[in-house]
Amino acid sequence: MSNNYSTEELVSYGIGRQMGQQLADNPFDGVSPAAVAQGLLDALNGVEMPYSNEQMQAAFGEINERMQAKEAEQSKTLAAAGEAFLAENAKKAGITVTASGLQYEVITQGSGAIPTKTSKVKTHYHGTLIDGTVFDSSVNRGQPIDFPVGGVIAGWTEALQLMPVGSKWRLYIPHNLAYGERGAGASIKPYSALIFDVELLDIVS
Template sequence: MKYIALALLSLATLSVTAQQKKKTVKKTTAVKPLLATKTDSVSYAFGRDIGGTLKNLEITNWNKELIGKAIVSALDGQNSLIEEDQLRMVIQSAVTEAREIKEKENLAKEQAFFTENAKKTTVKTTEEGLQYEVLVEGTGEKPTRENEVTVHYTGTLLDGKKFDSSLDRNEPLKMKLDRVIEGWKIGVPLMSKGAKYRFYVPSKLGYGSQNMGVIPPNSILIFDIELLDFVKDAV
């Protein structure tokens, strides 16, 4: 979202500023070995890193013993059991298959959630499939998709994991509604100034099958949004 771009801009600015200042030499502190030797610590660190990367692929069927042997053979410069030009194809096929399985699982969970959530008397559903609850009703006019809105919001996944919050930064988000996800374009215009709504955004109105890092493909997004203000005809 917008804060990511701002964060990158801030880092770039700091980098330029730092380069303009007189360079200072900092002493580097040697890292003490956490295991028996430095070699052991480095080896373990790289092993953990490789394992973490593989775990994030969400492939469930591993031959862990063979993974270890393959790493050793590569380190020793031995010939691969699979032709080098086939390795990438094998990896890509496995990653694609794992992603498709995960997407199907998430879509099944999504359908079950929205079916059950719709039974709550406090939950309303739009024709597009967006569900919402009115936490605090506002007063006055409502924004349109063409307006610039100022909001406080907190975004969480279905498991309660928070992936973003303007409240944590103590800085409201100001943005034109035509630049946000479809769920916001549909939901925020339902609100008047001062209103607080909770939106349950299906993946098709969020990021779909895209992998957004902290937001897995086909994820339900839950947003608590407070509409602070909006400006008509914003440039």
């Protein structure tokens, strides 16, 4: 696009860019940029739809089924990878496995009070996927966070009720004690096992 654009052209480009970004963020196999552009032009020019509503509904239905099938396969793969990782991890020295399947490793054992489910605590944490991808970290932000023990994922709730203040533990959390079949945001896919380094700094209330 030329730098000698009008205000109208700039806004028009921005609209097209936003639409393109939405497609890029939520892609489906076989998307045709040319067909997308043609649909946009036809709508703007008032061209009559060349396909019936039934044809369009059938096409969207088929693509939706394909995407759901693909997501299901990806979820199975992630679940299997997480289960395999945790099975091997459980064999390592220093790993404790609870009845729920939560695994933890004590890095530093504190000597303070232990929170209850109704406590509010201050923690520092660093969260990764099992491949090492960082998805959230109060450590990286340089700002600890306060939250209720009973208001977080089940793996955290269980671990915090075992940790004395001053402790730093590494938690290995199976998907059913994390975000399960929902996942969370773009980084945590459904059925993902998670790893957290958690430092319990204080019981706030």
